[in-house]
Amino acid sequence: MVAFRSTDTSGRTSGLLLRCVLYCLLALGLIIFDKRYDHLGKIRRTLSFVAYPVQLAVASPFEGWHWFRESVTTRDSLRADKAKLEAELRVAEFRLQRYEALETESERLRALRESTAGVADRFIIGDLMDVDLDAFRERVLVDKGASQGVFVGQAVLDSGGVFGQVARVEQYTSEVILISDPAHAIPVQINRTGLRTVAVGTGDTSRLKLPYLPTSADVQEGDLLVTSGLGGGFPVGYPVGTVARVRRDPAQSLAEVDVRPAAALDRSRELMFVWLKPAPAPVAGAAPAAPAAPSASAARPVATPPPSGGAGTTAKAAPKNTSAKGAGRP
Amino acid sequence: MMREERVRRLPMLISALVALAFAIIPLPAVLDQLRPDFLVLVVFYWSIESPRAGGLALAFFSGLALDVINGVVLGQHALALTLITAWATHLRLRLRVFSVLSQSLTIFMLLTLYQFILFWVDGATGNPVVNYGRWLAPVVGAVIWPILSATLNRMRER
Numbered sequence: 507m508v509a510f511r512s513t514d515t516s517g518r519t520s521g522l523l524l525r526c527v528l529y530c531l532l533a534l535g536l537i538i539f540d541k542r543y544d545h546l547g548k549i550r551r552t553l554s555f556v557a558y559p560v561q562l563a564v565a566s567p568f569e570g571w572h573w574f575r576e577s578v579t580t581r582d583s584l585r586a587d588k589a590k591l592e593a594e595l596r597v598a599e600f601r602l603q604r605y606e607a608l609e610t611e612s613e614r615l616r617a618l619r620e621s622t623a624g625v626a627d628r629f630i631i632g633d634l635m636d637v638d639l640d641a642f643r644e645r646v647l648v649d650k651g652a653s654q655g656v657f658v659g660q661a662v663l664d665s666g667g668v669f670g671q672v673a674r675v676e677q678y679t680s681e682v683i684l685i686s687d688p689a690h691a692i693p694v695q696i697n698r699t700g701l702r703t704v705a706v707g708t709g710d711t712s713r714l715k716l717p718y719l720p721t722s723a724d725v726q727e728g729d730l731l732v733t734s735g736l737g738g739g740f741p742v743g744y745p746v747g748t749v750a751r752v753r754r755d756p757a758q759s760l761a762e763v764d765v766r767p768a769a770a771l772d773r774s775r776e777l778m779f780v781w782l783k784p785a786p787a788p789v790a791g792a793a794p795a796a797p798a799a800p801s802a803s804a805a806r807p808v809a810t811p812p813p814s815g816g817a818g819t820t821a822k823a824a825p826k827n828t829s830a831k832g833a834g835r836p
Numbered sequence: 837m838m839r840e841e842r843v844r845r846l847p848m849l850i851s852a853l854v855a856l857a858f859a860i861i862p863l864p865a866v867l868d869q870l871r872p873d874f875l876v877l878v879v880f881y882w883s884i885e886s887p888r889a890g891g892l893a894l895a896f897f898s899g900l901a902l903d904v905i906n907g908v909v910l911g912q913h914a915l916a917l918t919l920i921t922a923w924a925t926h927l928r929l930r931l932r933v934f935s936v937l938s939q940s941l942t943i944f945m946l947l948t949l950y951q952f953i954l955f956w957v958d959g960a961t962g963n964p965v966v967n968y969g970r971w972l973a974p975v976v977g978a979v980i981w982p983i984l985s986a987t988l989n990r991m992r993e994r
Contacts, residue, residue, distance in 0.1 A: 522892070526922035529896045533918060536911030541961050553904040557856075561905070564857050637860045640906045641868040642967045674907055681907050689963055709967060772865075 554676045561637050561647065561679070568636035627783035630654060632662075634775045635679065644687035644707060646670075648777055651678045659739055661780045667745035667768030668692065668733055669777055684771050685746065686711045694746050695734035699724050702734050705746055711771040714747055716763040721754045725763055741780055845889055847992055848882050852898055860905055869969040872977035874984075875902060876917060876950060880943065881988050883921045884928040895921035909961045916953035920946050939985075940978045947974035 540550075632650035639645045650656050652675045660672040662682050670690065673683040683690050686707040694705045694716075701724060705714045719725060729749040735742030745768040753762040855874040863871060875898050883891030899914030906913070924931070924946055931939055951970055 522887075522922060522925055525892050526918060529892055529918040530915055533896065533899070533911040533915035537909055537915065537957060537961065540910040550904060550910060553900060557901060557904050560853065560856055561860060564861050568862060636862045639860070640908065641871060642970055645907060 551676060554679075558676070558678065561635060565636040628781040629778045630656075632656075632680075632777050632779055634777065639681070642709075644670075644684035644690075644709065644711065644771075645673065646682050646684065648680050648682055649678065650779060651676050651680045653677055654779075656680045656779055661740045661782075663744060663778045663780060664769045664774035664776065666770055666774075667747070668740060669769045669771065669774065671739060672779070682777065684711065685767060685769070686714060686771055692740060692746060693734045693736040694731045696725060696749075697730040697732050698726075699729075701725070702736065705731060705765055712766065713750070714765040714767055716749075716765060717760065719761045719763055720759060721756065721761045723761060725749060725752055725761070727752055731765060738782070741782055848886075848889055848894060851878050851882075851988060851991070852894060856898070856901055856905070859902065870972055870976050872973055872980055873947065873950070876920070876947065877943070877977055877981060877984050878988070879917060879921055880924045880946070881985055883925045884931055885988075885992070887925050887928060891921055891925055892918060909957065912954060912957045912961075915957065916950050919953060920950045923949075936982050940981050943981045944974050944978035947977045950974075 630650060632648040632654075635647040635649050637647050639647060648662075656672055656675050658672055658675055662669045662671055668685055670682045670684040670687070672680050674681040684707065685692050685705070686709065688707050688709045690707045691704050693702065695702050701719075703716050703718055703723075705716055708715055716725070716731075727749050731746040731748065733740040733742055733744045733746055747765040747767040749763060750766040751762075751764040755762070852875065855878040858874040859871075879891065879895045879898055882889060882894060895917045896914050899912075899917035900910070902913035902917070903910050927942065931942060934942065948971070951974055955970070
C-alpha cells in the first residue's frame with residue numbers, strides 16, 4: 507500500500523478526483539439540459555457528423571455484401587422472381603381497380619363530413635442502415651434525414667403495414683422507433699367492428715398488445731387492426747396487425763389481447779416515409795354544395811409542396827396512373 | 837516527453853474508433869444481447885496502462901459518442917463511463933499486479949456498476965429498459981477482458 511502511494515503521488519490522485527468531478531458535472535449538466543430543455547439539438551447534430559462516418563464504415567461492407575449477392579443471382583432465380591412479381595402485380599392491379607372507385611367514394615363521404623383526417627399523400631423510400639443501435643430498444647437507423655425533409659413524428663410504413671415513426675432526425679439519417687417498442691403506442695381500430703383502441707409495443711418484434719380493452723369487448727382471433735388516424739400522426743386505414751390471441755379472465759376487468767404486427771418489423775429493409783395530405787382549405791366552402799364536391803376532389807391536387815424537394819425516390823401516391831396502366835395491359 | 841505522449845495517443849484513438857465500430861456492427865439478435873461494451877473495455881485498458889495520456893477525457897468523449905450513436909439522452913454514457921474510468925484509474929496499480937482471474941472479477945464489478953448507472957439514468961429520465969438482458973454484458977465483458985488486454989498489449993508494444 508505504502509509503495510503504491512509513493513509511486514502514485516498525492517498530487518496525481520487529487521487531480522484525478524478533480525477532473526472526475528468536473529467531467530461528471532458536465533455530463534450531469536448535459537443530461538439535465540437534454541432532458542428538460544431540449545436545447546442540445548445542435549450539439550447532438552455536430553457530434554453525429556463525427557459518428558456518421560463510423561456508422562457508414564460499418565454499414566458499407568454489409569451493403570456491399572447485399573449488392574454482391576444481388577448481382578450474382580442466377581438467370582433462373584431472376585426469371586422465377588420475375589414471374590412471381592408479375593403474378594403479384596396482376597393481383598395488386600386487380601385490387602386497385604376497385605380501390606379507385608372506393609377511394610372516390612370515401613373522399614366524397616369525407617367531403618360531406620368535412621374531414622380529411624390522415625390521408626397519405628406522398629412517400630419517399632428509405633433503406634435501413636446495417637447498424638445496431640441499443641440492443642434493448644426497438645429502434646432502427648434509416649438513410650434518409652432532414653435533408654430529404656423527414657421530420658420527427660412522421661409515420662413510417664413497410665410493404666406489410668405500419669412500421670413505426672421517426673423518433674430523431676439527423677442531417678442524412680433518421681432513427682425510427684418501431685411500433686413494437688415498449689415506449690410506443692399507436693391508435694388503432696378493429697376493422698371488423700370499428701372498435702377503437704390503442705396498440706402498445708412489448709419489446710418483442712413479433713408481438714404488440716391491446717391493454718385497454720374490457721373483457722366484454724368484441725374482439726376475436728384473426729381480427730385485422732388498422733390505423734384509426736386519430737391523433738393525426740399516422741395515415742388512416744393502414745394495417746397494423748392481426749389479433750393473435752385473446753385471453754379473457756372473468757376476474758379481471760380488462761382482456762389480454764396479443765397482436766401479430768403486419769409489418770415485417772425484424773426483416774424489412776425498405777421503409778416508406780409518409781407525408782399526410784394537408785387538410786385542403788376549399789373543402790369547408792364546398793361542403794354545403796355536396797353534389798359538386800366529388801368532381802372537385804376527384805381531380806386531386808397532387809401538387810402539394812414538398813417540405814424540401816425529395817430526391818428521385820419521391821413518388822406520388824397516385825393510384826389513378828397505375829390502374830390506368832393496368833387497364834391497358836392485355 | 838511531448839513526443840512520447842503523442843506516440844501513445846494514436847493507438848489509443850485508433851483502438852477507441854475500432855471499438856466504437858464493434859459497438860454498432862450488426863449481429864444476430866441472440867448475440868446482440870451478449871455484446872460486451874467494447875469501447876468501455878478499451879477505455880479501461882488505456883486508463884490502466886497509461887493514465888497520463890488523458891484517460892478521463894477519452895472516457896468522457898467516448899461516452900458522448902455512445903450517447904449519440906445509441907440515441908439516448910446526451911451525457912448518460914459519458915457520466916457512467918467517466919465515473920467508472922476514474923475508479924479504474926484509481927485501482928490501476930492494484931489491477932496490474934492482480935492475477936487474470938481477479939482482474940476479470942474487478943472488471944466485472946466495474947462493468948456492472950457502469951450498467952447500473954446507465955440503468956439509473958434511464959429510469960431517472962423516464963424511459964426505463966424492461967429487459968434483464970443488459971446485465972449479461974458485464975459477464976461477457978469480464979470474460980473477454982484478458983483476450984482484449986493481451987491484444988492491446990501486443991499492439992502497443994509494436
